[in-house]
Amino acid sequence: MTFDLILKGGAVVEPHQVTLCDIAVKDGKIVQISSEIMSDGVSTVELEGKIVLPGAIDAHVHFNEPGNVEWEGIETGSRMLAAGGATLYFDMPLNSNPPTIDVPALELKEQLSAEKSVIDYRFWGGLVPENISELESLSERGVIGFKAFISNSGFEPFKCVDNLALLNGMKEISRLGKILALHAESDEMTHHLASQKIAGGQLEPKDYCESRPIIAEVEAVQRAIAYAEITGCALHFVHISSPDAVRVINEAKMRGLNVTLETCSHYLLFNDGAFKEHGVYAKCAPPLRAPSIQQEMIELVADGKIDFVTSDHSPCSPELKDLSNRTFFEAWGGINGGQFTLLAVLEVAKEKGLPLTEVAKLTAEAPAVRFGIECKGRIEVGYDADFAIVEEVPFLVTKDAILARHKDSLYENHQFPYQIAATYCKGQKVFARNEGLSHI
Numbered sequence: 278m279t280f281d282l283i284l285k286g287g288a289v290v291e292p293h294q295v296t297l298c299d300i301a302v303k304d305g306k307i308v309q310i311s312s313e314i315m316s317d318g319v320s321t322v323e324l325e326g327k328i329v330l331p332g333a334i335d336a337h338v339h340f341n342e343p344g345n346v347e348w349e350g351i352e353t354g355s356r357m358l359a360a361g362g363a364t365l366y367f368d369m370p371l372n373s374n375p376p377t378i379d380v381p382a383l384e385l386k387e388q389l390s391a392e393k394s395v396i397d398y399r400f401w402g403g404l405v406p407e408n409i410s411e412l413e414s415l416s417e418r419g420v421i422g423f424k425a426f427i428s429n430s431g432f433e434p435f436k437c438v439d440n441l442a443l444l445n446g447m448k449e450i451s452r453l454g455k456i457l458a459l460h461a462e463s464d465e466m467t468h469h470l471a472s473q474k475i476a477g478g479q480l481e482p483k484d485y486c487e488s489r490p491i492i493a494e495v496e497a498v499q500r501a502i503a504y505a506e507i508t509g510c511a512l513h514f515v516h517i518s519s520p521d522a523v524r525v526i527n528e529a530k531m532r533g534l535n536v537t538l539e540t541c542s543h544y545l546l547f548n549d550g551a552f553k554e555h556g557v558y559a560k561c562a563p564p565l566r567a568p569s570i571q572q573e574m575i576e577l578v579a580d581g582k583i584d585f586v587t588s589d590h591s592p593c594s595p596e597l598k599d600l601s602n603r604t605f606f607e608a609w610g611g612i613n614g615g616q617f618t619l620l621a622v623l624e625v626a627k628e629k630g631l632p633l634t635e636v637a638k639l640t641a642e643a644p645a646v647r648f649g650i651e652c653k654g655r656i657e658v659g660y661d662a663d664f665a666i667v668e669e670v671p672f673l674v675t676k677d678a679i680l681a682r683h684k685d686s687l688y689e690n691h692q693f694p695y696q697i698a699a700t701y702c703k704g705q706k707v708f709a710r711n712e713g714l715s716h717i
């Protein structure tokens with residue numbers, strides 16, 4: 278067989294082992310993995326001293342196109358993810374406008390992504406109070422699951438579901454055999470607490486955090502799990518920020534419920550001390566927590582209690598973060614960090630002594646398995662030739678290194694112990710640190 282590409286001599290992270298070996302690629306697929314592949318006349322990349330991980334899968338990004346492309350966009354967003362070692366993303370149904378709550382909106386997104394994305398993609402559909410009748414056609418059209426909010430989404434065209442709409446939506450999603458992803462924070466609690474703070478003129482970052490306490494997350498998780506028991510609907514909890522919520526979800530798993538959770542890289546690398554340096558760029562919902570909570574979340578990742586890690590990349594145009602004419606409560610909440618998920622997990626793994634096979638699971642295999650993405654998420658013969666080539670060389674995040682549309686980020690000035698040298702999606706190089714495809 279003639280090959281299109283051979284990656285030679287890297288430390289290859291297969292599902293259960295890391296070995297120094299070669300990988301041969303043909304027609305975008307991995308066709309051979311062995312200690313020495315003859316490479317006469319074939320394009321070859323020498324990877325001695327580098328790590329070859331499966332291309333990361335980010336199950337949670339907001340590219341906001343169409344409608345809010347000035348916040349991010351498919352082209353800038355997908356290039357930014359490629360620079361972070363990702364080869365597949367799942368785009369959320371908001372904050373694009375129209376949101377992905379019916380098939381015409383999904384088709385629009387499919388068309389734009391086919392034109393602009395440099396890596397692979399899938400789409401979440403949205404569950405909002407008025408679109409239960411649309412879920413079946415969205416499912417048939419291939420959405421990977423549905424996303425709903427049980428607290429205010431912060432984005433007016435995407436309404437949160439009340440308890441009845443949630444219950445009815447879950448019945449329908451269960452019938453369709455799909456997964457419901459939930460932003461779980463109690464709207465009643467967060468709304469009430471925020472109103473109190475605002476009425477009292479308490480508008481600092483600390484007040485914002487106190488208006489979204491851990492109990493608001495835990496209560497919403499418990500309620501959703503109760504509904505899952507009744508409806509049989511599979512659940513995936515997005516951006517879980519607290520050890521208490523992780524424990525409640527794991528207890529439900531132990532009882533046999535079809536439920537998973539993700540946390541985000543920002544809950545692992547940062548805590549509420551980050552407001553001092555990054556101010557409103559550290560604002561997200563749920564908020565960054567206390568340092569002790571951050572440490573517990575890292576331990577839970579190390580203990581295998583968290584299914585996978587995502588970015589929840591959700592930037593906005595700079596004026597929505599401008600505090601000269603709005604309060605901290607009114608500023609957009611969302612982290613500009615899609616480029617750093619794999620690097621964040623590598624950092625946590627180094628700190629906790631986790632094997633690279635675990636990094637591959639947390640960033641690629643687990644989301645592929647959970648959402649039934651065939652031939653992705655592993656380095657294995659027959660799988661897509663999706664690779665993140667990583668080097669253990671410190672990487673200080675400067676504005677120039679950030680490839681997202683906007684450069685202000687919580688991650689600015691963070692130093693990672695690793696950096697991404699190159700990324701391949703289906704055998705094609707989509708990022709290379711040293712070839713002018715980025716400013717790194």
Ligand SMILES: [Zn+2]
Pocket residue numbers: 337339369589591
């Ligand atoms: Zn999100």
